[in-house]
Amino acid sequence: MTAPDPSACPPAIAFLDLPAQQARLGEAIRRRIDTVLNHCRFVMGPEVEELERALAAYAGAGHCVGVSSGTDAIQIVLMAEGIGPGDAVFLPAFTYTATAEVPLLLNATPVFVDVDPRTFQIDPASLERRIAEVRARGELCPRAIIGVDLFGQPAPWPALRAIAAREDLFLMDDCAQSFGGALAGRKLGREATATTLSFFPSKPLGGYGDGGAILTDDAERADLYRSLRTHGEGKTRYEVLRTGMNGRLDTLQAAVLLAKLDGFEDELDRREAIASAYDSGLEGVVLTPARVPDSRSAWAIYAILTEGEAARTALQARLRAQGVPSAIYYPRPLHLQPAYQAHHDGTSLPVAEDLSARILALPIHPELTDAEVARVIAAVRG
Ligand SMILES: *Cc1c(COP(=O)(O)O)cnc(C)c1O
Numbered sequence: 117m118t119a120p121d122p123s124a125c126p127p128a129i130a131f132l133d134l135p136a137q138q139a140r141l142g143e144a145i146r147r148r149i150d151t152v153l154n155h156c157r158f159v160m161g162p163e164v165e166e167l168e169r170a171l172a173a174y175a176g177a178g179h180c181v182g183v184s185s186g187t188d189a190i191q192i193v194l195m196a197e198g199i200g201p202g203d204a205v206f207l208p209a210f211t212y213t214a215t216a217e218v219p220l221l222l223n224a225t226p227v228f229v230d231v232d233p234r235t236f237q238i239d240p241a242s243l244e245r246r247i248a249e250v251r252a253r254g255e256l257c258p259r260a261i262i263g264v265d266l267f268g269q270p271a272p273w274p275a276l277r278a279i280a281a282r283e284d285l286f287l288m289d290d291c292a293q294s295f296g297g298a299l300a301g302r303k304l305g306r307e308a309t310a311t312t313l314s315f316f317p318s319k320p321l322g323g324y325g326d327g328g329a330i331l332t333d334d335a336e337r338a339d340l341y342r343s344l345r346t347h348g349e350g351k352t353r354y355e356v357l358r359t360g361m362n363g364r365l366d367t368l369q370a371a372v373l374l375a376k377l378d379g380f381e382d383e384l385d386r387r388e389a390i391a392s393a394y395d396s397g398l399e400g401v402v403l404t405p406a407r408v409p410d411s412r413s414a415w416a417i418y419a420i421l422t423e424g425e426a427a428r429t430a431l432q433a434r435l436r437a438q439g440v441p442s443a444i445y446y447p448r449p450l451h452l453q454p455a456y457q458a459h460h461d462g463t464s465l466p467v468a469e470d471l472s473a474r475i476l477a478l479p480i481h482p483e484l485t486d487a488e489v490a491r492v493i494a495a496v497r498g
Pocket residue numbers: 185186187188211212214215264290292293313314315316326327328
């Protein structure tokens with residue numbers, strides 16, 4: 117009997133490779149963590165402010181406020197605008213649940229908007245229709261638009277700004293997936309009045325736990341965000357000006373993120389190289405993601421479109437058999453989720469519904485080797 121040929125069954129590829137990331141960055145991260153262990157200022161230590169300065173400088177934004185998660189960042193921004201019962205907050209149906217959950221937490225109503233079939237970003241024409249419908253019905257007061265930079269690419273910001281200005285609506289950018297991306301040569305972070313970031317470990321700039329931040333050019337709003345993240349405090353700790361929350365970014369996460377920020381541009385370049393390799397290797401085989409014109413993607417997710425749900429199931433099984441992981445973002449648009457259905461007006465959002473049956477994400481992270489990228493392409497090509 118001959119020994120099994122190890123090349124016949126190569127090890128499975130990781131969808132997200134945190135151990136490999138640690139092997140690459142571990143020393144720098146440990147040095148940063150050690151500094152925190154030495155000064156023991158675990159809450160609002162100096163690393164939080166250092167990270168805030170570094171992130172604001174990176175994005176060219178006036179102010180950055182570190183917070184406890186991307187979800188809390190959205191909550192603080194909407195609380196600062198006083199959004200609450202009777203208010204309509206417009207957001208894409210094809211996004212992560214956190215975008216829609218926050219308006220409901222504040223007793224406002226999320227109004228779901230359809231998306232573009234090729235870039236997957238919020239569709240300005242659908243947004244205009246939805247705003248007109250809500251105004252015509254007269255039950256809710258339109259207050260805000262949350263543009264989501266989905267999968268690493270920018271939302272159509274010039275169109276969203278024009279609609280927000282014309283309709284007199286607050287505009288915020290949920291940039292949880294896309295920090296590092298850019299539009300018209302400008303890094304994301306200044307497209308709306310406030311931009312929220314997430315440092316969940318799987319995001320392009322990921323910490324080793326929960327974390328988030330808010331970027332804004334508005335000094336008054338930045339002060340309000342700082343107050344809201346610390347129980348609504350005023351000039352001193354025991355002056356309580358408003359209802360806030362415990363929404364602080366912890367020092368250890370800031371330390372990890374500072375270490376990771378150093379190599380972030382290189383990681384984004386590597387993600388772009390992988391996306392380009394997928395684009396050319398898969399052209400004509402499946403629909404590859406359309407690039408938003410004049411943009412740079414942070415490539416949080418590289419999503420292809422199959423012909424239908426059966427084709428996707430078959431492709432996913434074939435990939436799995438070859439050790440190639442894949443994932444579905446998102447298997448159900450938000451307006452059809454049990455938690456949101458009761459708050460939805462029943463309008464069908466055909467693009468979001470169609471995408472959820474056909475979309476499939478391939479691994480894209482900076483630790484992927486060229487050989488692994490070639491294996492992914494070969495497996496998809498079948
Ligand atoms: C991840 C994510 C969030 C929430 O971020 P957390 O840090 O996990 O709270 C919000 N919106 C979008 C689009 C996300 O992908």
